[in-house]
Amino acid sequence: MRALVGGVGPSWVLGEVPRPTPGPGQVVIRNRAAATNNADLGVLRAADPASGGTGERYVAGYEYAGEVAAVGAGVDSWQVGDPVMGTTPESFAEFVVADHRFVLPRNGLAPEVACALPTGLLTEHGALAAAGFTAGQTVLITGASTGIGLIGCQLVKALGGAAVIGTTRTPAKAATLRAAGVDTVVLVPETDLTRAVLDATGGDGVDVVLDHLGGSTFAACLPATKQFGHVVNIGRLAGAPSTVDLYALSYRNLTVHGVSFGFSRPDHMAGVIAGLLPAALPAAERGEVRPVIDCTAPWSDPDRIQDRLDAPDLTGKVVVTLD
Template identity: 60%
Template sequence: MTDTMKALLLGRGPEWVLDDVPVPEPGRGEVLIRNRASATNNADLPMLAEADPTHGGTGKESIAGFEYAGEIAAVGEDAGRWKVGDPVMGTFPSAFAEYLVADHRFVLPRPQALAPEVACALPTALLTEFGALTVAGFQPGQSVLSTGASTSIGMIGIQIAKTLGASKIIATTRSTDKKDLLTRLGADTVIVTGKDDDLTRAVLAATDGEGANVVLDHVAGDTFAACLPATAADGQVVNIGRLAGPATTIDLDALSFRHLTVHGVSFGFSRDWETVPILEGLHPEILPAVDRGDITPVIDTTLNIQQYREAADRLRSGTTIGKIVFTLA
């Protein structure tokens, strides 16, 4: 193993910079991962802009990225069951690099047959979508509404809900072109927002007037407000993303008279008491489903890490369907 590695850095300007940096060493409770592939996330570009010193950003240098897949290269003290050579995947800061150090509790086993360039596109969505269903107390036989379901994590959420035994999965998208894709992934009803009836009416029609038992909202804004009267009595509404903005006006009658419970989730690395149990909860049903191929990511583009400028341009275009993946030699 060399002393230096290639990594994409924030904090030097408006674009990522590929440079040589020291290979980190694992401390107590940590593992060193030889990263083979990384996937992009919605937070990558905002974090790049926030660190850009040429446009008022912090100028704080750090390694970009969160999702990775590779194998264990070294194990620190008290780092659990991991052994050198174990295939792994996960979500943790500083993932756009040939090596990264991660808290061993946040690392997931990677099925042997799952290539790193596929596996790296799973962990954030597995954590977020399974976590949201867990917070909602989802039970087999319940119906699920997923707004903004054609997002990368939303598409995984459909597959997780199906794996866990949802009775009906209703998905929304703004694009007619994505309707067939969402159906193939497991959605029973796909609502094209802005083209079909309004969201509330369409969901009620798809659920015989009852509404969805669990709502996974990736959109927020007015969509969040429309979800409340589209949720079944005693239902659970979980806000995950805010693609339409963080502000909305809601009808409190829809919330109160239907006896709804609203949750907000953001599974961070500093909230280990919350995040680690969710990751552990993936082992009984979700990871075996990944191994079987029942849960698979949608990959938009696979690029070598040297093509990072092309990746950033494609992210900014807003036309991606699924993840952009970087491969690392």
């Protein structure tokens, strides 16, 4: 089968790799469209032998949408032909093999839309669940103009959130945030994040923080959180080290969560994905949560995909079509 392969140079190449067959508990999906993620370029560069990378070849990608093509032993939850979407490594390929528990139905969703949903849905819903989010609460989302952050903004509103405060570094993305349901847009770093959040919440702070940035932004979130509130660190786009004010943490009786939704703990991942079924997935099917798609590009032009991922004005996901 064809696939986008890394580890051969600074760009992916469209090559041929063995077509997968399902093992016990697995399904194989005939892929129709795939979506990019923040991790894609980092993995590509780490494998680039021309820049001191490992030179280990791999199939790229983490999100897909298509139909079930084959099922392995012990799988009774899926049948051949079922329209599905999901997240799993090696998704930039004509056929994708996945743990049957990681697969989601894509009822009524076109593949070009569905492929850009799973990572954002499971990450943002999993983080909200960790914080014990309930309808009527206020939420701060840092890095809100990222592809995952934009899904988080919509998801909070779809689940009954009272208000969403979102940050971005780019003034031109403010309109995109408002369209995604953000009530208060905070432009950073020129605006003091803590003060802006307190001003927007009458001095109380927010109930929940979904932090995609880390670094000094994570520290600024603590005094911007309500008494007995929850701060969830999801990403570290601004750096992993952070120096925090322990008075802000302790005097506000805050709870800090760290979350990571990787594939090394399949039972945990299966539980997070199952958590989408009652409310988050139906909201996506109703169109209340839609991925923001920056552009669509054919996988026969991997340089175009990579160039767009590197662009400073990237907004949302790049959808890869399997032409």
